[in-house]
Amino acid sequence: MSVGPGLRAAARWTRTWIRLSLTKNGGLGARYRRGEEILVADHLRPTRRAAVLGLAAGAAMAGRSSAQSASLRFGLTPVFLSSDLELLDRLKAYLEAATGLRVELVSRRTYQEITTLLVSGELDAAWICGYPFVAFQDRLSLVAVPVWRGRPLYQSYLIAAAGRGARSIAGLRGDVHAFSDPDSNSGYLVTAAELAAMKERPETFFNRTLFTYSHRNVVRAVASGLAASGSVDGYVYEVLREVAPDLVASTEIVRPSAWNPFPPIACPKSYEAAERTARLRDALLRMAAAADGRAVLQLLRLDGFAIEPAAFFAPIALAMESVRGMG
Amino acid sequence: MTGAIAWLRALPLAVRLPLLVAGMMVVVGVVASERVLARLQAAQERQLGDLTEAYLDGLSSSLLDPVLRGDPWEVFDILDRARGLYAAVRPLETIVLDGEGRVLAASDPRRFPIGSEVPRQGVDAPTDATHVDEEQARAYAGRKLSIEGREIGSILVSIDAGPILAERREVLFTLLASNAVVTLAAAVLGWFAARRMVRPIRKLSAHLTQALDGPVTPIPQAMIPAPGTEVGRLYRSYNALAAAISERDALLGQAAEEERLASLGRLASGMAHEINNPLGGLFNALDTLKVHGDKAAIRKNTVDLLERGLKGIRDVVRTTLATYRPERQVRPLRQADINDLRILVRPETGRKALALAIEGTLEEDVPIDAFQLRQILLNVLLNACRAAPDGGTVRMRVGTDGPSLVAVIEDSGPGLPEAAGHVLRGSLRATADRGGLGLAITSRMVADLGGTLAAETSQLGGARIAIVVPFASGEPGGEVRDVA
Numbered sequence: 001m002s003v004g005p006g007l008r009a010a011a012r013w014t015r016t017w018i019r020l021s022l023t024k025n026g027g028l029g030a031r032y033r034r035g036e037e038i039l040v041a042d043h044l045r046p047t048r049r050a051a052v053l054g055l056a057a058g059a060a061m062a063g064r065s066s067a068q069s070a071s072l073r074f075g076l077t078p079v080f081l082s083s084d085l086e087l088l089d090r091l092k093a094y095l096e097a098a099t100g101l102r103v104e105l106v107s108r109r110t111y112q113e114i115t116t117l118l119v120s121g122e123l124d125a126a127w128i129c130g131y132p133f134v135a136f137q138d139r140l141s142l143v144a145v146p147v148w149r150g151r152p153l154y155q156s157y158l159i160a161a162a163g164r165g166a167r168s169i170a171g172l173r174g175d176v177h178a179f180s181d182p183d184s185n186s187g188y189l190v191t192a193a194e195l196a197a198m199k200e201r202p203e204t205f206f207n208r209t210l211f212t213y214s215h216r217n218v219v220r221a222v223a224s225g226l227a228a229s230g231s232v233d234g235y236v237y238e239v240l241r242e243v244a245p246d247l248v249a250s251t252e253i254v255r256p257s258a259w260n261p262f263p264p265i266a267c268p269k270s271y272e273a274a275e276r277t278a279r280l281r282d283a284l285l286r287m288a289a290a291a292d293g294r295a296v297l298q299l300l301r302l303d304g305f306a307i308e309p310a311a312f313f314a315p316i317a318l319a320m321e322s323v324r325g326m327g
Numbered sequence: 328m329t330g331a332i333a334w335l336r337a338l339p340l341a342v343r344l345p346l347l348v349a350g351m352m353v354v355v356g357v358v359a360s361e362r363v364l365a366r367l368q369a370a371q372e373r374q375l376g377d378l379t380e381a382y383l384d385g386l387s388s389s390l391l392d393p394v395l396r397g398d399p400w401e402v403f404d405i406l407d408r409a410r411g412l413y414a415a416v417r418p419l420e421t422i423v424l425d426g427e428g429r430v431l432a433a434s435d436p437r438r439f440p441i442g443s444e445v446p447r448q449g450v451d452a453p454t455d456a457t458h459v460d461e462e463q464a465r466a467y468a469g470r471k472l473s474i475e476g477r478e479i480g481s482i483l484v485s486i487d488a489g490p491i492l493a494e495r496r497e498v499l500f501t502l503l504a505s506n507a508v509v510t511l512a513a514a515v516l517g518w519f520a521a522r523r524m525v526r527p528i529r530k531l532s533a534h535l536t537q538a539l540d541g542p543v544t545p546i547p548q549a550m551i552p553a554p555g556t557e558v559g560r561l562y563r564s565y566n567a568l569a570a571a572i573s574e575r576d577a578l579l580g581q582a583a584e585e586e587r588l589a590s591l592g593r594l595a596s597g598m599a600h601e602i603n604n605p606l607g608g609l610f611n612a613l614d615t616l617k618v619h620g621d622k623a624a625i626r627k628n629t630v631d632l633l634e635r636g637l638k639g640i641r642d643v644v645r646t647t648l649a650t651y652r653p654e655r656q657v658r659p660l661r662q663a664d665i666n667d668l669r670i671l672v673r674p675e676t677g678r679k680a681l682a683l684a685i686e687g688t689l690e691e692d693v694p695i696d697a698f699q700l701r702q703i704l705l706n707v708l709l710n711a712c713r714a715a716p717d718g719g720t721v722r723m724r725v726g727t728d729g730p731s732l733v734a735v736i737e738d739s740g741p742g743l744p745e746a747a748g749h750v751l752r753g754s755l756r757a758t759a760d761r762g763g764l765g766l767a768i769t770s771r772m773v774a775d776l777g778g779t780l781a782a783e784t785s786q787l788g789g790a791r792i793a794i795v796v797p798f799a800s801g802e803p804g805g806e807v808r809d810v811a
Contacts, residue, residue, distance in 0.1 A: 176441050178400065208441060212400040225437035226403045 075126030098283030156186035356506030597674025714740030
């Protein structure tokens with residue numbers, strides 16, 4: 001399949017435009033509430049521009065699939081140890097060995113950047129949060145869901161400085177509150193949904209909110225006193241309890257949330273049936289069986305990967321709806 | 328102050344010199360230390376300023392974006408990482424303020440929470456100069472953040488100045504300790520050196536002090552260094568001086584002997600005169616006896632006359648013998664000795680028709696060497712007689728005052744010449760041309776007996792010599808033999 005250089009340039013332009021528009025307008029969550037007319041809104045209420053975007057993205061995907069068929073671009077959100085080079089090396093080595101493809105691991109600072117790359121087809125697959133997956137559910141397909149402590153579930157924790165003694169979100173009113181990422185389920189949406197149930201909004205319930213763009217940084221912000229409380233991924237928090245006990249020791253859990261679907265591995269819907277998606281899914285599912293795969297899982301503190309239906313993420317969709325209802 | 332200076336001057340040279348050395352070392356130490364510390368302080372503050380500038384440069388370039396966006400986390404994250412990156416700067420607290428002067432984020436968010444007011448201590452107005460607060464051991468600096476000329480915020484930093492202050496203290500203590508050690512060492516060395524240098528002077532001083540009370544002894548030849556050295560010359564000069572003084576003392580002794588012989592001569596001629604005077608009468612008496620010896624009345628008168636004349640001759644001979652006896656025997660002074668003096672000076676008083684008054688009597692024997700004291704009193708009396716004009720007056724009063732004998736001899740002469748007075752007071756050495764050699768010798772004889780001789784002016788117009796001689800403690804010697 002050959003694509004003319006003009007079309008390829010058009011695709012590159014479109015991608016740049018999407019990235020720029022997202023960056024300018026802050027996090028997805030904020031945009032969902034405000035109902036701003038951008039990518040997500042496009043997706044929910046299809047317009048002419050969305051159709052153009054979709055076309056352009058489709059063209060770009062088509063171009064890529066033939067040119068880079070022997071490689072797999074895999075996106076990683078800053079799940080926990082973004083600087084853990086050993087983990088990245090081992091994961092890449094395992095995936096290359098298991099899929100037979102050249103694997104390129106792509107990291108970005110925010111969820112949003114990875115989500116955008118994934119939605120636009122720049123990435124073949126990515127480990128994203130449940131929130132963007134739900135938000136882009138019609139464009140993304142599930143590849144696999146990690147299994148942690150025997151279940152593909154995790155919690156969101158509200159944390160505060162150790163010894164504070166608060167046992168519910170009501171005790172955190174007026175705080176400086178640290179969120180991890182506006183596109184994070186555990187680091188934003190769960191707390192926002194709980195406040196929505198109380199008819200509150202984060203920016204009015206809290207004195208001030210700030211985004212640290214990493215769960216680990218939420219813990220740091222609370223431990224240092226920069227923020228009085230924070231919303232953090234329970235899985236990351238538990239892993240940090242092992243790898244950075246001093247950091248975690250100066251914080252305490254105010255309340256764990258209900259169990260939520262674990263952040264999944266997703267791929268663009270158009271790649272759902274692609275060969276490399278199948279290989280990737282296989283590699284992930286067989287990870288626990290292979291020695292080098294187990295080493296990677298050990299570093300991630302995960303048990304393995306499982307197949308779940310898209311409906312598995314319905315709780316997040318509910319939370320998203322309730323938060324959007326406040327807007 | 329003057330007391331202290333006097334006290335310092337009284338200290339021996341061996342102490343003053345090391346003190347001076349130590350004092351100078353202290354002054355040098357203080358001046359050098361002050362300079363070193365001042366330079367150190369300047370260098371430290373420059374270094375601190377440079378480090379702080381580097382820190383603020385690094386921070387401000389990375390902080391511009393997040394401050395513009397008002398992103399507390401990123402600001403905090405940068406500050407947190409900078410703490411490790413700029414360990415050499417030792418930032419204690421870094422505060423980033425937004426455009427309205429409220430805290431955007433601080434390295435210690437608990438002390439300076441987001442959105443709080445600026446603390447007003449030390450870091451009040453951000454200036455570009457580093458300011459050291461020594462009391463709190465902190466340095467403060469600030470930097471304005473601006474984009475396109477518009478101020479969007481500022482950085483305030485307080486830096487731990489403890490290490491540089493500690494270093495300064497350490498240098499100060501090191502300086503103090505090393506200066507103290509060097510000063511002490513210099514003082515000890517100075518003490519030894521000064522002692523060594525001063526030793527010859529002290530030896531000379533000891534010799535000179537000893538010479539005041541006794542004989543002048545030269546420094547033994549073995550102890551004199553080479554003639555080329557200062558000390559060698561000094562010792563040789565002193566020895567030459569000692570030799571001259573010994574020689575002069577010997578001459579003086581010789582002169583005294585001559586004086587004694589001269590007075591003996593005078594006495595001998597006087598005595599001859601004394602004996603000759605009655606001799607004519609005695610021969611007349613003998614002639615009378617030869618012619619009129621058979622007449623009882625005449626014989627008796629003539630024999631009486633002979634007896635008186637012979638008695639007179641006997642007295643003269645006896646006193647002379649008592650005075651110039653070749654072998655000396657120590658015996659106490661008696662009134663008879665005083666009476667003898669009248670006889671001994673009679674030739675002089677007779678020749679010049681002097682009125683001699685001897686007052687006072689000794690009730691009992693006085694425990695003083697009679698021979699010496701007679702010689703002393705005789706010398707003074709003879710001097711007085713010589714000084715008194717023809718027909719003048721010489722008066723002597725003798726008595727005891729407690730455990731001392733007091734004798735005062737006065738005359739109506741012109742008084743003592745000034746030089747003789749000096750000689751007596753000991754301020755001048757007697758010489759032949761100055762006169763008073765006799766008095767000098769007499770004075771020494773008095774001193775030998777442990778007494779004093781004082782010369783004053785008499786109411787009679789001439790000299791008044793007062794002699795006080797304490798009683799000897801020992802038992803006086805044997806009796807004088809009778810001469811006839």
